[in-house]
Amino acid sequence: DQQVKQNSPSLSVQEGRISILNCDYTNSMFDYFLWYKKYPAEGPTFLISISSIKDKNEDGRFTVFLNKSAKHLSLHIVPSQPGDSAVYFCAASQLNTDKLIFGTGTRLQVFP
Template identity: 95%
Template sequence: DQQVKQNSPSLSVQEGRISILNCDYTNSMFDYFLWYKKYPAEGPTFLISISSIKDKNEDGRFTVFLNKSAKHLSLHIVPSQPGDSAVYFCAASEMTTGKLIFGQGTTLQVKP
């Protein structure tokens, strides 16, 4: 039973446009959400996070939105750059366990 789902395996956008990556979760006990970026042959690197007490967190070109009632979060990248091409993983955790549950990833391709 996959508690964190990224239903789009891939996304292609033009350089300069907005990239929107989506993530859904089923466990209402999750209270902390993270996005990781992964290049081939490297480990995931932390990008941005949000706690359940917020609905938006912004860091430069990256913004994460959380809709708790819909159990949905999204990552917006604007403007998208070719260097953003990578696999993006959504992850969720419960503060009581500290365990991260990952989605299956979305491959983003930003075309010049």
């Protein structure tokens, strides 16, 4: 049973426009959510996170939104740049554990 779901396997966006990556989860006990970025032949790198007590967190061009009632989070990248082209993984964890549950990833392509 997939507790963290990324239903869009790929997304293509023009440079300068907004990229919106979506993630849904089923476990209401999750209290921390993270986004990771992965380039080919490299390990995932931490991008941004949000606690369940917040509904928004910003870091430069990256903003994560959390809608707990809908069990949905999204990552906004504005403006998108070609260097943002990568696979993005959503992940979630539960209070008092440090095990992350990952989604299946969304491949973002930013074209000129």
